[in-house]
Amino acid sequence: MADEAKNLIILGSGPAGLTAAIYAGRAGLAPIIMEGMKPGGQPMGTTMVENFPGFPKGVLGPELVTRMREQAERFGAKFLAGDAVSVNFKKNPFIVQIGKKEYWTKSLIIATGADPRWLGVPGEEKFRGRGVSTCATCDGFFYRDKVVAVVGGGDSALEEAIFLTRFAKKVIIIHRREALRASRFMQKRADSESRIEFYLNKEIEKIEGEKVVSGASLRDTETGEISNLVCDGIFMAIGHDPNTKIFQGQLELDAKGYIKIKNGVETSVPGVFAAGDVGDPHYKQAIVAAGAGAMAAIQAEEFLTNTSA
Numbered sequence: 001m002a003d004e005a006k007n008l009i010i011l012g013s014g015p016a017g018l019t020a021a022i023y024a025g026r027a028g029l030a031p032i033i034m035e036g037m038k039p040g041g042q043p044m045g046t047t048m049v050e051n052f053p054g055f056p057k058g059v060l061g062p063e064l065v066t067r068m069r070e071q072a073e074r075f076g077a078k079f080l081a082g083d084a085v086s087v088n089f090k091k092n093p094f095i096v097q098i099g100k101k102e103y104w105t106k107s108l109i110i111a112t113g114a115d116p117r118w119l120g121v122p123g124e125e126k127f128r129g130r131g132v133s134t135c136a137t138c139d140g141f142f143y144r145d146k147v148v149a150v151v152g153g154g155d156s157a158l159e160e161a162i163f164l165t166r167f168a169k170k171v172i173i174i175h176r177r178e179a180l181r182a183s184r185f186m187q188k189r190a191d192s193e194s195r196i197e198f199y200l201n202k203e204i205e206k207i208e209g210e211k212v213v214s215g216a217s218l219r220d221t222e223t224g225e226i227s228n229l230v231c232d233g234i235f236m237a238i239g240h241d242p243n244t245k246i247f248q249g250q251l252e253l254d255a256k257g258y259i260k261i262k263n264g265v266e267t268s269v270p271g272v273f274a275a276g277d278v279g280d281p282h283y284k285q286a287i288v289a290a291g292a293g294a295m296a297a298i299q300a301e302e303f304l305t306n307t308s309a
């Protein structure tokens, strides 16, 4: 059974959800934040964030979101552990279910972010946690003086590779095309790391090993030639997929599963707003997510004012 309807529930506690919580708390909406299974969101898995304004020397990702959370709590935001398992937006108040408990809310901000993508090749699932990872910050430490591979050609792949040079004796970046997608700044940095090697026009076909990863078979994307890679770990950095499964049939999503957004943060249901990577296939930056979180909170406040009149 649900209690009285809340003003605002925020799903997700990354930069978008936490900034929404700061603004909504400060506006007196007493927001409830459902933290999700990964409190703090993607910055929890990064090292130094160098491009978030206000931190000229950079700030560690976990520290950034911890500070945001403290700021939200100062303005009365309340945090609940767990993930929303279903929602019902058919009428207002909306229903959000966590575990067996249902919550009613007059407005909602979705900031559930995105999760790392997997390749889907044989051996990947079998060796997850035994040589296959999506988080260099979490697992890089285990590869001191070893050889590791990073899959992907974007900023994340290069960032992971640069971080891994702290431990590994060799880091091989495997990218399926000739040209990298990463920014010039990151490419320059990676180029200057003597421990990083690039295998371009290569795709992983299969991950191999007995108890743990011992290598992979690679296919040349131009010639089709197969070669063997010997390595101790493989880090996937091939982008993210939005966390929108529970919104299917409730909100309009695009072909890739991102929430369709208009006017900055509005979804297809009035009173339901979306902020951050869950509706952003393009920028995917902490600062952009934070900005969208602020917009969503302001819009939620306006919605509540207009509908309570």
Ligand code: NAP
Residues within 6 Å of the ligand: 051, 119, 151, 152, 153, 154, 155, 156, 157, 159, 176, 177, 180, 181, 183, 237, 238, 239, 240, 282, 283, 284, 285
């Ligand atoms: P991304 O830019 O979308 O790059 C994903 C990479 O993975 C691409 O090179 C892509 O190849 C490759 N890829 C995708 N699916 C693949 C598959 N099935 N098999 C093999 N390769 C595959 O994602 P991202 O690197 O996570 O970056 C996301 C956003 O965050 C970007 O806007 C980026 O600038 C930003 N970011 C910034 C920083 C920073 O400023 N320090 C750090 C991290 C991320 P193709 O190139 O062939 O498509």
